[in-house]
Amino acid sequence: MAREVRVRFAPSPTGPLHIGGVRTALYNYLFARHHGGKMILRIEDTDSQRFVEGAEAYIIESLKWCGIEIDEGVGVGGPHAPYRQSERREIYLKYARQLVDAGWAYYAFDTSEELDALRHEAEAEGRTFAYNSTVREKLPTSLSLPASEVEARIARGDVWVIRFKMPENEVVKMHDLIRGDVEVNTSTLDDKVLYKSADALPTYHLANIVDDHLMEISHVIRGEEWLPSLPLHYLLYRAFGWEDTRPEFAHLPLLLKPTGGGKLSKRDGDKMGFPVFPLYWVSPTGETAHGYREDGYFPEAFINMLALLGWNPGTEQEIFSMDELIDAFSLDRVSKSGARFQPDKAKWFNAQYMHRKSDAELAVLYQPILREHGIEVDDEVAGHVAGIMKERAVFIGDLWDLTSYFFIAPSVYEEKQLKKYWRGENPAHLAELRAVLASIDDFSKENTERIVHAWIEEKGYPMGQIMNSLRLALVGAGKGPGMYDVTAFLGKEETLRRIDALISGVAPVE
RNA sequence: GGCCCAUUCGUCUAUCGGUUAGGACGCAAGAUUUUCAUUCUUGAAAGAGCAGUUCGAUUCUGCUAUGGGCUACCA
Numbered sequence: 005m006a007r008e009v010r011v012r013f014a015p016s017p018t019g020p021l022h023i024g025g026v027r028t029a030l031y032n033y034l035f036a037r038h039h040g041g042k043m044i045l046r047i048e049d050t051d052s053q054r055f056v057e058g059a060e061a062y063i064i065e066s067l068k069w070c071g072i073e074i075d076e077g078v079g080v081g082g083p084h085a086p087y088r089q090s091e092r093r094e095i096y097l098k099y100a101r102q103l104v105d106a107g108w109a110y111y112a113f114d115t116s117e118e119l120d121a122l123r124h125e126a127e128a129e130g131r132t133f134a135y136n137s138t139v140r141e142k143l144p145t146s147l148s149l150p151a152s153e154v155e156a157r158i159a160r161g162d163v164w165v166i167r168f169k170m171p172e173n174e175v176v177k178m179h180d181l182i183r184g185d186v187e188v189n190t191s192t193l194d195d196k197v198l199y200k201s202a203d204a205l206p207t208y209h210l211a212n213i214v215d216d217h218l219m220e221i222s223h224v225i226r227g228e229e230w231l232p233s234l235p236l237h238y239l240l241y242r243a244f245g246w247e248d249t250r251p252e253f254a255h256l257p258l259l260l261k262p263t264g265g266g267k268l269s270k271r272d273g274d275k276m277g278f279p280v281f282p283l284y285w286v287s288p289t290g291e292t293a294h295g296y297r298e299d300g301y302f303p304e305a306f307i308n309m310l311a312l313l314g315w316n317p318g319t320e321q322e323i324f325s326m327d328e329l330i331d332a333f334s335l336d337r338v339s340k341s342g343a344r345f346q347p348d349k350a351k352w353f354n355a356q357y358m359h360r361k362s363d364a365e366l367a368v369l370y371q372p373i374l375r376e377h378g379i380e381v382d383d384e385v386a387g388h389v390a391g392i393m394k395e396r397a398v399f400i401g402d403l404w405d406l407t408s409y410f411f412i413a414p415s416v417y418e419e420k421q422l423k424k425y426w427r428g429e430n431p432a433h434l435a436e437l438r439a440v441l442a443s444i445d446d447f448s449k450e451n452t453e454r455i456v457h458a459w460i461e462e463k464g465y466p467m468g469q470i471m472n473s474l475r476l477a478l479v480g481a482g483k484g485p486g487m488y489d490v491t492a493f494l495g496k497e498e499t500l501r502r503i504d505a506l507i508s509g510v511a512p513v514e
Numbered sequence: 515g516g517c518c519c520a521u522u523c524g525u526c527u528a529u530c531g532g533u534u535a536g537g538a539c540g541c542a543a544g545a546u547u548u549u550c551a552u553u554c555u556u557g558a559a560a561g562a563g564c565a566g567u568u569c570g571a572u573u574c575u576g577c578u579a580u581g582g583g584c585u586a587c588c589a
Contacts, residue, residue, distance in 0.1 A: 016589045192517050200587040232584040341520045396551040471548035483550035
């Protein structure tokens with residue numbers, strides 16, 4: 005069947021989108037783009053109880069940050085608008101009634117309390133309560149009550165729901181693009197609620213099938229947690245007579261906690277020391293959670309890492325741009341089993357992207373941090389400094405610790421380095437080196453290096469001792485880039501000043 | 515409990531019946547380096563178990579075990 009590829013990402017606005025959701029969105033997007041199809045964003049807000057203010061905006065901003073573009077849907081509109089289910093409520097009741105009229109569904113008048121009681125009762129007797137063919141004729145439903153009574157109850161305003169009438173003992177054969185063929189006997193399933201009168205809204209199952217059909221969705225790519233409801237969904241397509249255009253299904257493996265104990269959940273965030281959300285989040289009640297963006301991750305690195313968690317290209321390539329992912333992506337290379345999330349690997353990806361950044365790109369990212377520390381420099385300078393140190397940074401935020409000495413003379417010196425490089429001959433040698441440096445006019449990296457090395461060689465001094473006491477004077481610590489990067493950046497005047505400060509300010513260690 | 519899905523180094527994974535079971539993260543060692551990193555090289559490290567099919571199983575089938583998901587008038 006060669007129909008246009010149309011996929012949807014359909015989150016529920018019950019909180020911030022976590023990385024498992026982002027990955028689902030990403031795979032949908034990659035699949036759509038790979039096949040030249042459309043990506044739709046539908047908001048499934050059919051649970052008025054769990055609705056969270058701000059969640060929808062958060063989802064949209066997250067996708068945007070990740071570079072996942074929406075062709076149709078909430079925020080951008082499209083031919084099937086509206087794309088928010090709460091704005092489509094009048095559509096669903098019609099379809100629910102159609103199912104009742106066709107004998108595929110029925111009205112049920114039990115209250116939640118009554119059902120809870122039945123479940124507890126069954127539990128007490130060691131049975132499992134299932135709302136299905138075994139009980140539906142005995143409970144207050146349109147199957148057991150006379151039509152007049154049903155009408156009277158509805159007219160009276162009693163709360164009711166419409167339940168799917170699950171067939172008995174029928175094997176539903178399904179196909180999943182990732183898992184292959186799956187079969188389930190309907191007798192193990194129950195009569196799911198499709199529509200709830202209390203808030204005049206459908207449940208996920210009904211809304212999902214109706215909207216996917218109306219929006220001409222060709223492929224449903226969603227998390228594995230939906231696999232158990234696939235039989236119901238298949239049956240709904242049949243009940244509506246939509247089997248010909250039923251989408252294909254692909255159930256993605258779950259993202260597991262790093263410890264392996266279950267699927268990654270929203271609560272694991274701050275608790276386990278890594279973000280579970282793309283962006284920083286503040287809930288209406290004031291709870292906050294870390295986000296990849298604010299923790300310094302590049303969106304490209306974040307996406308690259310997520311793409312490879314549950315999918316692989318079949319080659320040894322690991323670094324992928326979004327375009328390369330689109331080109332390489334295919335559902336049959338998605339793995340079947342859940343993948344544990346690896347914080348270390350996320351950092352490694354970020355470092356890889358850091359190393360690949362140009363000085364100009366780094367300048368833009370680093371300037372805000374420099375300004376925060378009161379450093380005002382040209383982009384060229386900021387980029388140059390960041391470029392020198394980028395290989396030892398994982399995050400942009402690491403750069404300040406790695407480069408602050410370029411801008412600020414050391415005021416304290418590392419104890420360990422003092423003990424090693426500020427004793428014996430060191431002060432005398434450094435004083436000699438100062439004189440050598442003072443005589444150099446061209447303070448470029450190459451020239452300084454040539455002259456200083458020639459001097460060290462001529463004198464027969466130990467290179468390590470000399471360079472490290474110079475490092476001590478200029479940086480104040482035992483780290484940093486090559487010394488001539490530092491001298492060239494600081495310039496002659498500042499270099500000499502820092503040497504003087506060490507010689508006159510700190511007594512040698514004995 | 516019931517139903518469904520899964521199972522290769524610690525982790526993410528390659529392998530589509532015949533391989534010294536490959537790569538990556540992390541870890542260890544070495545090299546490089548004026549320091550710290552980077553980089554490079556090397557190393558340790560895996561087919562859950564038991565049957566069966568087959569000339570031959572990591573790969574196919576079954577059972578067991580383990581892990582996970584679902585089992586709401588939540589998605």
